[in-house]
Amino acid sequence: MTPRPRYVMPEDKKANMRKLALLEWANLGVRFSIVTVLYLVMGNSQAMKAAWLEDVLTLVPPIAFLISLYFRKRTPDKSFPYGYQRVTVIAFLCGSVVLTLLGLYLLGDSLHVLIKQERTSIGGIELFGDTYWQGWLMIAGLLYSVIPPFFIGRIQEKIAATVHEKTVYVDARVSKADWMTGVAGIVGILGVGLGWWWADAVAALVIGLDVTLDGYRYLKEAIGDLLDRRPHDIRTGKPERLAEELEQQLESLAWVTRAAVRLREEGNVISGEAFVIPDSDDQLVAKLAAAREMVHKQDWRLYELVIIPVAEL
Amino acid sequence: MIKVGSIIAVLLVALGGCRYPADVEDSLESVKSGHLHIGAIHNPPWVDCTEGNGPARGLEAELAEGLAARLDATIHWSCGPESQIIKALEQNQLQLAIGGLVHSPRTAEGIALSNPYYTSQKQIGFRSEADIPAEADTLSVGILRLDPLSLPLRELGADVRFVDDYQTANLPLAASDWQLEALGLTPGPWVLASEQHVWAAPPGENGWMMEIQTYLNSHKKGALRARLVELGREARQ
Numbered sequence: 005m006t007p008r009p010r011y012v013m014p015e016d017k018k019a020n021m022r023k024l025a026l027l028e029w030a031n032l033g034v035r036f037s038i039v040t041v042l043y044l045v046m047g048n049s050q051a052m053k054a055a056w057l058e059d060v061l062t063l064v065p066p067i068a069f070l071i072s073l074y075f076r077k078r079t080p081d082k083s084f085p086y087g088y089q090r091v092t093v094i095a096f097l098c099g100s101v102v103l104t105l106l107g108l109y110l111l112g113d114s115l116h117v118l119i120k121q122e123r124t125s126i127g128g129i130e131l132f133g134d135t136y137w138q139g140w141l142m143i144a145g146l147l148y149s150v151i152p153p154f155f156i157g158r159i160q161e162k163i164a165a166t167v168h169e170k171t172v173y174v175d176a177r178v179s180k181a182d183w184m185t186g187v188a189g190i191v192g193i194l195g196v197g198l199g200w201w202w203a204d205a206v207a208a209l210v211i212g213l214d215v216t217l218d219g220y221r222y223l224k225e226a227i228g229d230l231l232d233r234r235p236h237d238i239r240t241g242k243p244e245r246l247a248e249e250l251e252q253q254l255e256s257l258a259w260v261t262r263a264a265v266r267l268r269e270e271g272n273v274i275s276g277e278a279f280v281i282p283d284s285d286d287q288l289v290a291k292l293a294a295a296r297e298m299v300h301k302q303d304w305r306l307y308e309l310v311i312i313p314v315a316e317l
Numbered sequence: 318m319i320k321v322g323s324i325i326a327v328l329l330v331a332l333g334g335c336r337y338p339a340d341v342e343d344s345l346e347s348v349k350s351g352h353l354h355i356g357a358i359h360n361p362p363w364v365d366c367t368e369g370n371g372p373a374r375g376l377e378a379e380l381a382e383g384l385a386a387r388l389d390a391t392i393h394w395s396c397g398p399e400s401q402i403i404k405a406l407e408q409n410q411l412q413l414a415i416g417g418l419v420h421s422p423r424t425a426e427g428i429a430l431s432n433p434y435y436t437s438q439k440q441i442g443f444r445s446e447a448d449i450p451a452e453a454d455t456l457s458v459g460i461l462r463l464d465p466l467s468l469p470l471r472e473l474g475a476d477v478r479f480v481d482d483y484q485t486a487n488l489p490l491a492a493s494d495w496q497l498e499a500l501g502l503t504p505g506p507w508v509l510a511s512e513q514h515v516w517a518a519p520p521g522e523n524g525w526m527m528e529i530q531t532y533l534n535s536h537k538k539g540a541l542r543a544r545l546v547e548l549g550r551e552a553r554q
Contacts, residue, residue: 123521124520127429128534135531198339
């Protein structure tokens with residue numbers, strides 16, 4: 005068995021990667037504090053419990069990402085000759101499963117409340133000798149759960165796109181789902197205060213739909229990665245033109261008659277095969293080595309593109 | 318974000334005009350219009366229903382009279398078992414349920430429980446300070462059949478004996494702190510359980526619940542305890 009060489013990331017990308025890891029650590033800390041605060045103000049409101057459970061689930065994607073970062077650093081070895089890059093795909097799958105579950109849970113829970121016409125009871129609580137409506141306390145807690153993910157999500161999305169980190173890209177969506185759920189919770193509690201028993205559930209239903217659709221999209225993406233689907237852009241979700249670009253580049257070489265490339269994503273990097281029809285066998289090994297060097301400069305994400313000379317395509 | 322902001326703004330404007338939080342079924346308004354229907358669970362000294370559907374007695378019955386007086390309402394008492402009263406409350410046939418209800422997730426299902434207004438501690442009472450041992454594992458402790466305390470007592474290593482009534486028993490007794498005081502017993506250092514006493518309202522009647530809670534919170538714990546001791550003593554005679 006010959007293991008692959010290690011993937012080396014360009015310096016500027018490495019800096020972004022470090023920023024991203026720090027951001028995810030911070031994110032994990034903030035989410036943990038939100039879980040604690042919401043637990044303290046929860047009371048016996050069903051809607052609040054759902055929001056809290058959701059926040060517990062949101063701990064999964066950053067943990068999955070940070071664990072994958074740890075394993076990804078390992079050099080390919082005899083047992084894992086292709087290396088550990090694909091740990092990222094596993095983390096990505098985890099993240100999208102969580103997002104989908106969140107959405108389905110919110111949908112199911114709010115539908116249940118609407119169908120059974122359950123009413124949310126929020127009572128009064130004694131603070132410093134006065135009795136206040138507990139709804140105000142819950143709103144304060146939810147406000148705290150809305151503000152950090154609103155900003156963190158935006159930063160995540162930006163940096164994740166530059167380093168092709170789908171896990172964090174999905175986590176940015178989780179952040180978005182998170183703050184939107186918090187806002188829905190606030191609107192719901194204010195509605196409950198007005199005597200609209202359905203306000204809470206309707207708000208949660210709308211958000212649940214949005215989160216489920218996001219989750220489904222990323223789940224499809226993760227399964228696609230596992231099935232070695234051609235690389236797709238994380239922002240648009242459309243197929244990338246990288247394979248075609250590489251074919252053109254190879255065909256631009258004087259000695260190449262025709263070239264065909266197929267690529268797959270291995271987490272944040274891309275690998276694949278290129279088949280070329282050379283015009284002669286003259287100095288073929290040297291030409292192939294030069295071609296290999298050239299194509300690897302085309303995109304920083306290219307990890308291993310194996311170039312194979314063939315007689316016909 | 319703009320959309321969300323405007324929804325909140327509309328809500329805030331709407332709430333300027335009326336009571337906040339409001340009820341789904343206008344319970345508070347209906348009580349203020351003169352009639353308060355209370356489901357009473359016989360559970361002395363909290364609620365004593367020996368008069369049938371006539372006026373109930375006991376600590377919580379007295380408190381309920383105070384609440385009704387504050388809102389200019391007449392109380393219509395219905396005495397019955399807890400399960401039935403909770404169901405009637407769930408379907409909005411009553412406005413309030415009382416009778417020594419203790420906070421638990423199971424009780425809270427389908428109805429609205431207030432926050433605890435009083436907490437009783439279950440302790441072991443002795444005839445005198447000198448009778449209190451250092452460890453509880455050598456004790457034989459008397460409890461009533463209906464007082465669920467055998468588990469915490471066994472955890473302490475104590476021997477559980479059932480007694481028919483507190484007066485005739487000639488051994489340390491486990492009961493609520495105010496009960497022990499009424500019996501003239503000195504409590505030991507062990508707390509076997511706490512019971513958080515609550516009232517129950519129909520679900521979603523948040524304005525009405527606020528009224529109940531504010532009223533309950535206006536009572537001093539010490540005064541409530543003194544009244545419980547008094548009622549406990551009366552029951553002995």
